[in-house]
Amino acid sequence: xxxxxxxxxxxxxxxxxxxxxxxxxxxxxxxxxxxxxxxxxxxxxxxxxxxxxxxxxxxxxxxxxxxxxxxxxxxxxxxxxxxxxxxxxxxxxxxxxxxxxxxxxxxxxxxxxxxxxxxxxxxxxxxxxxxxxxxxxxxxxxxxxxxxxxxxxxxxxxxxxxxxxxxxxxxxxxxxxxxxxxxxxxxxxxxxxxxxxxxxxxxxxxxxxxxxxxxxxxxxxxxxxxxxxxxxxxxxxxxxxxxxxxxxxxxxxxxxxxx
Amino acid sequence: xxxxxxxxxxxxxxxxxxxxxxxxxxxxxxxxxxxxxxxxxxxxxxxxxxxxxxxxxxxxxxxxxxxxxxx
Numbered sequence: 001x002x003x004x005x006x007x008x009x010x011x012x013x014x015x016x017x018x019x020x021x022x023x024x025x026x027x028x029x030x031x032x033x034x035x036x037x038x039x040x041x042x043x044x045x046x047x048x049x050x051x052x053x054x055x056x057x058x059x060x061x062x063x064x065x066x067x068x069x070x071x072x073x074x075x076x077x078x079x080x081x082x083x084x085x086x087x088x089x090x091x092x093x094x095x096x097x098x099x100x101x102x103x104x105x106x107x108x109x110x111x112x113x114x115x116x117x118x119x120x121x122x123x124x125x126x127x128x129x130x131x132x133x134x135x136x137x138x139x140x141x142x143x144x145x146x147x148x149x150x151x152x153x154x155x156x157x158x159x160x161x162x163x164x165x166x167x168x169x170x171x172x173x174x175x176x177x178x179x180x181x182x183x184x185x186x187x188x189x190x191x192x193x194x195x196x197x198x199x200x201x202x203x204x205x206x207x208x209x210x211x212x213x214x215x216x217x218x219x220x221x222x223x224x225x226x227x228x229x230x231x232x233x234x235x236x237x238x239x240x241x242x243x244x245x246x247x248x249x250x251x252x253x254x255x256x257x258x259x
Numbered sequence: 260x261x262x263x264x265x266x267x268x269x270x271x272x273x274x275x276x277x278x279x280x281x282x283x284x285x286x287x288x289x290x291x292x293x294x295x296x297x298x299x300x301x302x303x304x305x306x307x308x309x310x311x312x313x314x315x316x317x318x319x320x321x322x323x324x325x326x327x328x329x330x
Binding site: 022 | 267268269271289290291295296299304305306307323324325327328329330
């Protein structure tokens with residue numbers, strides 16, 4: 001498969017994986033391995049000072065997987081910038097998935113605040129991967145301030161509804177000069193394949209794998225779907241038409257009339 | 260009056276003269292592995308390599324955060 005370049009890194013896998021909602025770190029680690037991914041997202045939260053805390057990073061081999069800290073929980077741009085700086089201090093890496101979600105019910109991203117925060121973080125040397133609604137104009141404005149990708153949502157986070165925003169994502173893909181990563185809402189491998197077939201550069205999946213009955217098997221299924229979708233995109237789909245177009249010859253039938 | 264620190268939004272009281280002197284001492288007292296956390300004191304990020312040098316004063320607000328699973 002062809003490689004994907006984001007900022008200064010090359011990825012042979014076009015599937016990025018979220019680490020939330022897994023039943024255990026052990027299952028998460030196996031699902032990550034099965035997916036073939038090279039980049040996994042993580043979140044930052046307060047330490048529970050009364051109880052013992054799991055060390056998530058112990059389960060993630062950082063020589064194999066690039067950590068992509070997110071700014072989840074940020075309700076405005078300032079909170080997102082603060083989280084991004086903390087994440088950089090914690091991980092030593094300058095990549096960040098920028099997300100600003102003021103409304104907890106649909107978790108839709110705030111485009112204006114995301115743009116403000118993106119500009120600040122790019123100026124501070126961050127590699128910014130912003131999570132956005134499927135808004136082609138916002139995508140352009142973000143790439144203009146120097147984000148490394150744009151990451152339009154397929155459907156609300158964790159909703160598993162599939163590519164509800166397809167028409168707008170197609171416009172973003174047509175116009176973008178940075179990689180387009182479809183993030184959030186992909187519920188099945190077929191959804192991921194569809195995103196890749198219409199020309200997405202990569203997809204980011206969490207809930208669909210973590211909440212599957214067998215996350216390891218589902219991670220494998222997503223791996224193949226993303227590869228299939230990418231190969232189909234590169235192969236170029238045959239044209240779609242309304243009426244039939246016979247696959248077999250229309251001459252030499254075993255009859256004497258010409259009907 | 261006993262010295263206090265505000266840790267992750269909660270007031271924590273220390274016995275007289277027993278306030279941890281540095282961030283590293285505080286983490287040791289809370290049994291938190293330094294390698295897994297990042298900290299702010301009064302809104303300023305403290306790099307991990309500076310935990311042992313970061314002096315604490317009564318009344319400071321301290322945030323201790325760590326990576327957790329997320330999408």
